[in-house]
């Protein structure tokens with residue numbers, strides 16, 4: 001994506017730790033105006049150049065309030081990074097419907113909620129970029145991670161038609177299929193986070 005980040009109004013979900021935190025910090029260093037979301041601002045560690053916003057991606061009103069607040073302060077979001085998510089582990093037969101529902105509520109419906117909340121602003125300005133943080137497990141299943149795998153596969157598949165739909169609004173959508181970063185969600189094995197925008 002050859003896009004200048006200078007002063008781009010950017011929203012990154014889930015910046016309290018891990019990949020989202022790294023992305024938010026990197027985008028701010030590259031000159032974007034970054035709003036980063038956390039569920040509990042009181043315990044959030046500041047990130048230089050990043051404005052912290054409260055958002056729970058499983059809650060319609062929390063998402064809409066956060067996006068409206070950003071739009072009032074800075075204007076429509078131009079770059080959205082849908083990062084917030086977690087990986088649920090467990091054998092399918094031992095996974096309750098409520099646990100599975102919560103995984104989808106965050107990893108899939110959270111992405112849809114935040115995306116649908118910023119799209120009117122993107123349409124209005126005739127520009128938008130959306131990055132969905134998916135997982136290599138979205139297409140390479142791993143044992144005891146069936147529900148997580150299903151949620152990430154769903155994010156991948158849901159994003160594809162959107163790429164075509166949104167072309168008319170000069171928006172583009174990109175998915176990043178990541179694996180094994182040493183974050184809270186991914187455990188302590190794997191590679192260092194290293195993103196290039």
Ligand SMILES: NC(=O)c1ccc[n+]([C@@H]2O[C@H](COP(=O)([O-])OP(=O)(O)OC[C@H]3O[C@@H](n4cnc5c(N)ncnc54)[C@H](OP(=O)(O)O)[C@@H]3O)[C@@H](O)[C@H]2O)c1
Pocket residue numbers: 013014015016017018019020037038039040055056057058083084085086087106133134135136177178179180181182183184185186187190
């Ligand atoms: N680590 C890996 O190897 C790996 C590989 C592939 C994909 N991923 C994906 O990368 C993304 C980030 O994961 P991570 O490894 O960086 O994990 P992490 O360190 O646990 O970070 C997850 C972030 O998501 C936020 N979050 C979780 N549930 C939320 C909700 N309901 N509403 C709003 N925010 C919520 C958390 O915020 P709070 O502080 O509010 O809890 C946290 O900031 C996830 O989508 C994950 O599936 C990770």
